[in-house]
Amino acid sequence: MFSRIAVFGLGLLGGSICRGLRSISHQGEIIAFARDPGKLGDALRGRVIDRVISMEAARLDGIDLLIICTPVFHSIELLNTILNDSGLGATSLVIDVGSVKSPIVEAALANPRADRFVGCHPMAGSERTGYGASRHDLYNQAPVIITPHARNARGDIEKVAGFWRSLGAVVVEAEASFHDSVVARTSHLPHLLACSAMHAIGGLAESMGPGLTNFMGNGFRDVTRIAAGSPEMWADIFAANGTNIAAAARDTIKIIEDVIARIEANGDPRMIADFFDRARELRKGI
Amino acid sequence: MFSRIAVFGLGLLGGSICRGLRSISHQGEIIAFARDPGKLGDALRGRVIDRVISMEAARLDGIDLLIICTPVFHSIELLNTILNDSGLGATSLVIDVGSVKSPIVEAALANPRADRFVGCHPMAGSERTGYGASRHDLYNQAPVIITPHARNARGDIEKVAGFWRSLGAVVVEAEASFHDSVVARTSHLPHLLACSAMHAIGGLAESMGPGLTNFMGNGFRDVTRIAAGSPEMWADIFAANGTNIAAAARDTIKIIEDVIARIEANGDPRMIADFFDRARELRKGI
Numbered sequence: 001m002f003s004r005i006a007v008f009g010l011g012l013l014g015g016s017i018c019r020g021l022r023s024i025s026h027q028g029e030i031i032a033f034a035r036d037p038g039k040l041g042d043a044l045r046g047r048v049i050d051r052v053i054s055m056e057a058a059r060l061d062g063i064d065l066l067i068i069c070t071p072v073f074h075s076i077e078l079l080n081t082i083l084n085d086s087g088l089g090a091t092s093l094v095i096d097v098g099s100v101k102s103p104i105v106e107a108a109l110a111n112p113r114a115d116r117f118v119g120c121h122p123m124a125g126s127e128r129t130g131y132g133a134s135r136h137d138l139y140n141q142a143p144v145i146i147t148p149h150a151r152n153a154r155g156d157i158e159k160v161a162g163f164w165r166s167l168g169a170v171v172v173e174a175e176a177s178f179h180d181s182v183v184a185r186t187s188h189l190p191h192l193l194a195c196s197a198m199h200a201i202g203g204l205a206e207s208m209g210p211g212l213t214n215f216m217g218n219g220f221r222d223v224t225r226i227a228a229g230s231p232e233m234w235a236d237i238f239a240a241n242g243t244n245i246a247a248a249a250r251d252t253i254k255i256i257e258d259v260i261a262r263i264e265a266n267g268d269p270r271m272i273a274d275f276f277d278r279a280r281e282l283r284k285g286i
Numbered sequence: 287m288f289s290r291i292a293v294f295g296l297g298l299l300g301g302s303i304c305r306g307l308r309s310i311s312h313q314g315e316i317i318a319f320a321r322d323p324g325k326l327g328d329a330l331r332g333r334v335i336d337r338v339i340s341m342e343a344a345r346l347d348g349i350d351l352l353i354i355c356t357p358v359f360h361s362i363e364l365l366n367t368i369l370n371d372s373g374l375g376a377t378s379l380v381i382d383v384g385s386v387k388s389p390i391v392e393a394a395l396a397n398p399r400a401d402r403f404v405g406c407h408p409m410a411g412s413e414r415t416g417y418g419a420s421r422h423d424l425y426n427q428a429p430v431i432i433t434p435h436a437r438n439a440r441g442d443i444e445k446v447a448g449f450w451r452s453l454g455a456v457v458v459e460a461e462a463s464f465h466d467s468v469v470a471r472t473s474h475l476p477h478l479l480a481c482s483a484m485h486a487i488g489g490l491a492e493s494m495g496p497g498l499t500n501f502m503g504n505g506f507r508d509v510t511r512i513a514a515g516s517p518e519m520w521a522d523i524f525a526a527n528g529t530n531i532a533a534a535a536r537d538t539i540k541i542i543e544d545v546i547a548r549i550e551a552n553g554d555p556r557m558i559a560d561f562f563d564r565a566r567e568l569r570k571g572i
Contacts, residue, residue, distance in 0.1 A: 195565035
């Protein structure tokens with residue numbers, strides 16, 4: 001396994017990796033590179049990390065695994081900086097945890113040292129963000145999608161897969177472009193719908209104030225929970241995966257328009273029931 | 287309080303009312319009227335109800351409170367039958383628990399004994415259905431919306447409010463038509479979006495099979511949880527509240543189209559971030 005690991009961005013995902021490593025008694029050193037090292041006092045005192053170093057002072061020599069846990073566009077910048085760094089070891093590996101994989105894999109492939117990068121996407125987000133929300137068991141039983149590219153060696157993919165499995169994750173592989181088209185529907189579209197549900201009550205929230213919450217059940221809270229997620233992170237994701245998300249959104253508009261047509265056809269419940277039947281069948285399958 | 291209570295439909299909502307009454311040591315008798323009395327053996331043996339009687343043999347004499355817990359259109363039929371029954375006591379009250387209130391309140395108002403009916407909507411649903419899912423604390427802290435109409439006496443409204451409060455509920459009042467326009471957005475639209483999210487992955491579910499679940503996180507599961515709800519119940523709700531739901535759905539299509547336009551404008555994350563910012567602000571407020 002990797003003896004010295006460095007994390008860029010000690011938030012929910014990065015923090016949970018470090019906590020997870022401690023809980024499995026990882027013997028190596030864990031370093032955090034941070035824009036604001038002063039904010040990582042808790043992680044240092046709790047021995048979740050061994051050292052914290054500012055981004056500017058980051059030296060890559062001797063680090064076996066570099067984990068980029070920042071929003072998508074910042075990750076692409078960081079990846080280029082890292083791959084261009086002469087301190088990056090010949091057998092060191094760089095991974096990320098971003099929700100969109102094609103842009104970062106393409107950025108890697110444009111670099112002579114592309115073989116050092118393996119794209120990863122743990123399906124382990126939350127509407128809670130930041131180090132304070134991190135947990136040692138976040139990756140336990142969570143799927144992690146690895147997106148191998150043309151310059152990756154099989155052995156490196158296996159090393160990265162082993163790393164995630166050591167944290168309890170279930171590893172699957174998918175091509176980056178396929179991954180992006182699928183998560184547009186399994187992750188990005190649900191986020192759009194959750195936020196749209198909030199926007200749809202915006203007028204009522206203004207006219208009714210806090211009394212509106214009396215008209216909400218657990219269903220509303222479930223559907224909209226993820227709308228509390230980081231706007232910056234999600235804006236990056238929507239910009240980076242725009243084509244797939246726009247296609248998924250247009251399909252969803254057609255689905256909704258079809259329901260409206262059924263409602264307005266004659267109000268016969270049987271006209272609408274098959275829409276709900278199909279949704280329930282699909283939901284039971286997951 | 288009411289000394290003899292009868293429930294029509296011992297599912298999640300009706301069953302939870304009976305369990306709740308037992309947990310607060312209600313002293314009166316609890317009767318269940320059922321289409322298929324043989325199915326209520328568990329409730330009888332568990333002393334959640336005292337007696338079960340077939341719908342055909344239902345006699346209303348001596349019952350203080352009749353609670354209709356069936357899908358909307360069946361509730362309207364039942365309400366008419368009950369209000370036309372000469373056995374209905376002069377001071378007995380009839381309530382329901384349906385998600386749409388205008389059609390049932392209108393049905394009541396068309397009846398000479400409209401004053402006996404008080405429309406109610408507990409915001410306490412679940413994707414789980416049936417008596418097996420019922421709980422003694424379902425109404426604890428749950429909002430219950432009472433929709434008074436022109437023929438209701440204030441004293442009767444207060445009696446019904448007191449009944450719900452005895453189960454731990456928070457009671458609010460709203461006009462039926464206002465209620466229906468609000469829940470179209472806080473309950474019915476979220477259900478439409480959850481089901482639409484399932485339909486949007488229908489093609490992937492067919493092509494990828496069970497492997498698709500590896501691309502799902504907790505966000506997807508939260509957003510789509512309610513899609514597992516009863517298709518029959520939801521078809522009734524959509525037929526009964528069609529105008530409001532169609533309006534809410536059309537507004538949502540505009541919201542989604544606006545996001546697509548922002549995505550396709552130039553891919554600048556700042557163009558999209560304010561959509562997520564607003565959604566998060568609204569979500570924080572609930």
